[in-house]
Amino acid sequence: MKMLTRLALNNNKKNKARSILIMLVIFLSTTLLSSIALICYGSLKYQKDNVKELYGTFYGAYKGVSEEQIAEMRKRSEFTEIGKSAVCGEVESEATVSLQWMSEEVGMMTNLKEQLEEGSFPKAQNEIAGERRFFQKLGYENVKIGDEIKLSYRRSNQEKYQETTFVVSGIIRSISEELENQAYVGYVSEDFYTTHFSENARRYMAYFSLSEDLGLNSETAEIEAKELAEKCGIDAENVAMNKTYLFFVLSPDMESIMGFILIAIVVVIFSVLVIYNIFQVGIVEKIQEYGKIKALGATRGQMKALVFREGMMLSVIPTPLGILAGIGISCLFMNYWISNMAPFGAETKISAAYISVPLLLLCVLAVLATVWIALKKPMSTVKKVSPVEAFRYQGEGKRKKGICKGYAVMSPNRMMMANLAMNKKRTVGTMFTMGLSCVLFVVAVNYTRNVDIEYAARQDLPFGQFQIDLSYSTTDTAYPENNLDSVLKENPLDAQLVKDLKSIEGVTEVKIGKQLYAHDEKGELHSIAVLDRKLFEKESKGAGVLGTVDYEKASKDNAIFNGWSHFIADTGYEIGDTVSFQLGGMQGEIPYQGELQGAFGSINGDWAITEDTYKNLGFADAEENIGTIWVDCKKSESKNVEAAIKELLENKDHYELSSFEGEVESLDSMMAIMKIMGYSFLLLIGMITFMNMANTMILNVITRKRELGVLQAVGMTNQQLNKMLRNEGLLFTLGSIVISLVVGIPAGYGLFLYGKKAGLTGFDVYHFPGVEILVMIFVLAVLQIGLSFMLSRNVKKESLIDRIRY
Incomplete structure (x- = not known):
């Protein structure tokens, strides 16, 4: 046995090129396997260790639930925890700001109580809590506990704003990076909510957890939640599950884990083929040496063992080095990932125990098995060949008899x-x-x-570095001047603004997009996006598109499209129906009837028509009905251009400014x-x-x-x-x-x-x-x-x- 080991060692030393290449492949394969395994294990373990801090402890929530329906939920033993939350209304601000009440149970289940930086959550009717950014959006830069603040508030867009005074009771730590045009929430007391909403008008978000006795996993929890909703008289479509929490607490979704396993299998198969190819390519040279050894008296088993030891010896050094490299890569990834996860959640427990020794041993076994599988064919070849055949061996087995075609000139x-x-x-x-x-x-x-x-960012901002959109409502009865029909007539994004934008130093191009409003047969207001050919074709390639979405056909037929295919059933129309609207803009209103030829996945409008249809209907003035302005400039000039744009918009209302850089950062x-x-x-x-x-x-x-x-x-x-x-x-x-x-x-x-x-x-x-x-x-x-x-x-x-x- 010692002789075979020495022979194997000497063969590897003699064939340095082959040995080094095999060792490199084994090292890289081990590195791949161990890093993939540890990244999978580490990410799952980190999330599992910190799942409560990151995602709360609730299974899901029912939207738009009444007190009676919550009472039905409390009667069922399947629910172990139930908490209530409610939106109280909106605050007048340039940003999207709302007020919300939540019960103590919801504060615990969503982990929001853990984010309280100082003070307490509201108890009295005039108390309020929120992130510092919430108060800053209302004009209070350095707010402190006990400070009085004033804000204009209304319960819905059927009411006018009323000035309300609050006392700051608590400040909540910011748990996410501030994004462009994001929404902000202030938290008020239960007394505030019950005082401002009558018993019949109260609607809640009911957070819940389910009993462990149900034996649920991450896939069956939603099915059970929908069944329970129906038993409690709640619309099953109004359930929103806390899927990330369920994934880590109940059982990891096999589809996600299988992704890692599939990659590992591909790496093993790939490594087997490469290592086998390295051995097999050099078999012509080595087989003659093996023939000499066999001629000296080596048995078939010894010849097989010789090749096996040659391969396994080459695994001794690269396998542990690959494991160490895999550990290093996984640690670098985990440190980077955790540092980037921190802004998205609460203070998390960062543990060093993301290295699994059993998993690493499994990787070592997988690598050794990979080498063994790769050696099976060479071992079989060496074992079977006779000493005489060995000296004639050319690696192709028996040759067919026939005529060899030659050439007069080579x-x-x-x-x-x-x-x-x-x-x-x-x-x-x-x-x-x-x-x-x-x-x-x-x-x-x-x-x-x-x-x-950048491509993902272009889904929201398709052109240029900046986008100016009309900001409007379609259901504001208290302030009808905020509705789209009034805003379009006010014409805040007018031709003069476009001209001024073009004159800004550094601006290379300005493009405009048109928008109309529509009144349906019930008198309800809708927004109509006008899409040019390029934007139409871009949206037609997106997800969720229904029906026939063809620019030429749509323009020829003056057809219309729904903007949100997921909600098309709520409109009362189906693909192929005739839609009747009163379309309007600055020029007034005109009657419209057209075929609903399709629906987009999601666009900036309730409905859409083509630019050619817009002109066919008589809305041809390029200076009117501007709904979006895109401004392009050199990236190096973006800061100066942004400042100039904001200066031009200072005295204007009903707009929202977005930047491509902001979309990318988010x-x-x-x-x-x-x-x-x-x-x-x-x-x-x-x-x-x-x-x-x-x-x-x-x-x-x-x-x-x-x-x-x-x-x-x-x-x-x-x-x-x-x-x-x-x-x-x-x-x-x-x-x-x-x-x-x-x-x-x-x-x-x-x-x-x-x-x-x-x-x-x-x-x-x-x-x-x-x-x-x-x-x-x-x-x-x-x-x-x-x-x-x-x-x-x-x-x-x-x-x-x-x-x-x-």
Whole structure:
């Protein structure tokens, strides 16, 4: 046994190139497996450890619930906790500000009580609590406990604002980063709510937790909640589940965990093929040595054990190093992730126990199993071959009898094709394993290409650096001047504003979008978005589109579209119905009848028509009915341009200003983590791909030193040798690229469709990763040509006699 171990060790030392390449592949595979496993484990454990602080402890909530329905809930033993919350009304402010009451149970279940920085939650009718940003939006920069504040408040948009005085009872710690145009909430007492709302008018958000005796998991909890809602007389569609809490407390969703498991399986399969290919490519050289050992008396079992030990010895050093590298990568990721998670929740418990020893041992076993599977075919080959066959072995088994077609004149390309044809299995195997690594690259790059922060931001701000929208209501009976019909007639976004915006230094382009209002047969007010061809086609490619959404047909038929497909049933119309409206703008109103041809997933309007339909109906004046203005400028000028825009808007009402930079910042934290994971995976896959290609070319030259020496002895020049090796490498690269494109592009598109269906941010319209694929092809070609050049130089350093005797 010691002799076999020494032989295996010496063989590995003798074949340094092969040994180093295998060790590198094992190291990278171990790094991938261990980092993926620890990131999965660490993220799940972190969330589970801090789930209450981050997401509260409630299972879900029922919206629009009455006191009688809550009484029915309290009768059922399935509910272990029930809390009430209610929206009390809105506050007059440039920002979206509202007042809310919540019971003590809701404060505990949502973890809001833990966020109280100082003071207490309101108890008296005139007390109020909120984040500092809430008070700042009302004009109170440095508010303190006990300070009096005044605000204008109303219960609904059927009432006028009334000035109300409050005493600050508590200040809540900000638990999220401030986003552009976000909403703000102030918390008032139960006395305030019951005083301002009659018993019949009170409607609550009922938070609840369910009994553990029900044996629910994260998938069945929502089904149970809907069934209980119906039993309590509550509309089942009005349930909102705390899905993230349920995911970590009840049981992790297998679909999410399977994603990690699937990646791990792909890594194992990929590693098996690469390690197998490294062993198999060099089998022509090694099999003759094994034949000599067998001729000296080694048994079949000993030959099998020899190859097995060679492979396993090569795992001794890279496996622990890969585990350490995996630990390092996972720790870096977890530290980054936790630091970015902190703004989204309460103070969380950051633990160092995100390294699972059993999981790492499982990774080690997986790597060793990977090496063992990769060695099975070489072990079987060595075990079966006889000493006589070993000296004749060429790696292709039995050769078919037939006529060998020759050429009167040989060239480097013909020599290349002859060599590849003689070793078909090796050629195909090499192309397949290299192609697989490129497939993984193409699939991964489809993910990273479509997770685009700027693209996601463009869903809300489709053009330029700034967007000015009309701010309006459609149901404000107390202040009808705030409704869209009045706002459009007031014309705050007029032609003079557009002209002034164009004159701002640094502005490169200003575009406008039109908007109309509509009164239906019941007299209700609706907003009508006017979409030009480019915006129409963009929205038609989004999620949730229904019916026939074609710009030419819509313009020809003067058709109309619903703006929110999810709520189309609430309108009373179906696709194909005739819609009757009184459309209006600055010019007055005109009767309209048109076919409802489709619905968009979500747009900035209740309904939509094309720009051509807008003109066909007589709304042709370019200076009227402006609903949106987009302003573009150089990124370096954005700060100065923003200040100038705000100055122009100072004396105007009914507008909302958004910036592209603000949209990007609001998405950046979440998307950055996803992109880091994607690009890290790409980097490791790319390294393994290069190792595989380098191994193929190095062993291809090493095992053919004698052949190349003979060819040069009979007249092949150094230039012809360079050309032959270069073309061989290019052919391998071309085959790999073809495989990667044929398999990788459909697989990558499938991943995109899954991401779009799952609602992943940035997955809306498919972007083919053409640039990334061209870069991959270019890099592979450059690396291959560089390797060919270095190997050719290395071969030529040895004399012809040494090569022929090799």
